[in-house]
Amino acid sequence: MKYVVILGDGMADEPIESLNGKTPLQTAEKPVMDEMARTAEQGIAYTVPENLPAGSDVANLSMLGYDPQQYYSGRSPLEALSIGVDMKDTDIALRCNVVTVTEDGEYEDKEILDHSAGEITSEEAEVLIEAVKKELETDEFKFYPGVSYRHLTIWDKGQVIDLIPPHDILGKKIGDYLPTEPKLKEMMKKSFDILNHHPINEERAKKGLNKANSIWFWGAGTKPALDNFKEKTGMNGAMVSAVDLLKGIAVGAGMRNLDVEGANGGLDTNYHGKAMAAVKSLLENDDDFAYIHVEAPDEMGHQGNVENKIKSIEYLDSQVVKVVKEELEKAGEEFRILIGPDHPTPIAIRTHSKEPIPFMIYDSTKKVEGQNEYSEEAARKTGLVVEHAYELMNRLLQK
Template sequence: MKYVIVLGDGMADEPIEAAGGKTPLQLADKPVMDEMAKVSEQGIAYTVPSNLPAGSDVANLSMLGYDPQVYYSGRSPLEALSIGVDMKDTDIALRCNVVTVSEDEDYEDKTIIDHSAGEITSEEAAILIEAVRKELEDDEYKFYPGVSYRHLTIWDHGEVIELVPPHDVLGQKIGQYLPKQEKLKEMMEKSFDILNHHPINEARAEKGLNKANSIWFWGAGTKPALDDFKEKTGMNGAMVSAVDLLKGIAVGANMRNLDVEGANGGLDTNYHGKAMAAVEALLEKNDDFAYIHVEAPDEMGHQGSLENKIKAIEHLDKEVVKVVKEELEKAGEDFRILIGPDHPTPIAIRTHSKEPIPFMIYDSTKDYEGQEEYSEEAARETGIVISHAYDLMNRLLQK
């Protein structure tokens, strides 16, 4: 038996009045998932405990079977594992986004226009982070480039302080959300002067693209310690993701990270390549389990784009779920697939929520009396409620 989780990050949503009271999952043309739903188990699961932030870090740990109350130490330390930063016990990791802020006001009066700087390329962002590093790095703060707009700062002998994610500040003046720690706030202010007229940003502006004209610190945390995935589950596991957070979780859990050319965390990511990388791992590399993480629905939720969130779900259905299912069937493998988001990213609020997620478990060896579609409503109608989503892994493995 092979096991797969297909994780559509932020895929769940709330009914949208302007869309006839439907969610993106209900509006999307997803024939494969809907056909599977007719013979699959559905239900809802709570991925984020009430005392923890509604982030992909907490929620993906849950979906992988790790209780975040035990294993969560912050988002950035997991990304540090992916980048290859060897944290000391006294280090604090900080997420260092490059974001788009308005240009004309004093820094505290600026507004965050785009938390992802137009989904800036990793190559452009690396040049900008290097410019910041040259001006701001010292013995206390070190800067490391990551993927697209997502980067890392290590604070020597720092402290875990409350910092607000930039996607929670979209369209708002930033003053009240800036760090209380003076040096962090000062570096963010200086970064605007370093970046706003940088040649990379001037070229982006000429093309009508958003500038990456400020850094934004958030997600502070300490060195993580995850249990070995194979020791925990008895399975060899592989991770397919474009983002450092998931790659870092895999490093911490001693899973194999599968790199896929063209996988970028955006709407135009290489969906098919991700699916085939997982299939190869399961059929040719002796892996028992694959976790396929697709960031695009979450990004489209943050952008507030209903049309593109629907497209992301449709790509997931056609180029990931369909491909994995058909390839495993063709190989004559028995398999179980868990499909779900990590958390909702509702279009209406453009950030994460703690509402439960709809999950679906399909088993190639047996038929279940299921629902007519895979959706939030269909999952709720079953009456199946998983209070702690980290129990879903055992449900998938039938333990």
């Protein structure tokens, strides 16, 4: 038996008036998932405990079978694992986004226009982070480039302090949300002067693209310690994701990371390549389990782009779910697939919510009476509620 999790990050939503009261998941043309739903188990699950932030870090730990109350130590430390930064026990990791802020006025009066700087390329962002590093790096603060807009700062003998994610304050003046720690606040202010007229950003502006003209610190945490996935489940596992957070979780759990050319975390990511990488690992590399993470629905939710959120779900259906299902069937493999988001990213609020997620478990060997579609409403109608989403892994593995 092979086991697969297909994770559409932020895929769940609320009913939207312009969609005639439907959600993007209900509106999307997703014939494969809807066909699977007719003979699959559906329900809702709570991925984020009340006392923890509604982040992809907490929620993906849950979906991978790790109780976040036990294992969560912050988002950035997991990304540090992915980048290959060996944290000391006294280190604090900080997420260091490059973001787009308005250009006029004092720094405190600026607004965040775009938390991802137009989904800037990793190549452009690395040049910008190197410019920041040259001016701001000290023995106390070290900067490391990551993927697209997501980068890392290590704070020697620092503190875990409350920091606001930039995607939570889109369109708001940043003054009330800046760090209370003076050193962090000062580096953010200086970064605008370093980045706003950098040649990379001047070129982006000429093309009508958003500048990556400030850094933004958030997601502070300490060195993580995850139990080994194979020791926990008895299975070899592989991770397919474009983002450092998921790659870091995989490193911490002792899973293999599968790199896919063209996988970038955006709407135009290499969906088919990700599906085939997972299939190959299951059929040729003796892996028992694959976790395929697709970031695009979450990014479209943050952008408030309902049309592209629908597209991202349709791409997930036709280029990931369909491919994995058909390739495993063709190979004669028995399999179980868990499909779901990690958390909702509703278009209306453009950030994550703690509402329960709809999940579906499909078994190639066992048909049950299901629903006519896979959606938030269909999942709620079943009455099946999993209070702690980390228990879904055992449900998938039939343990």
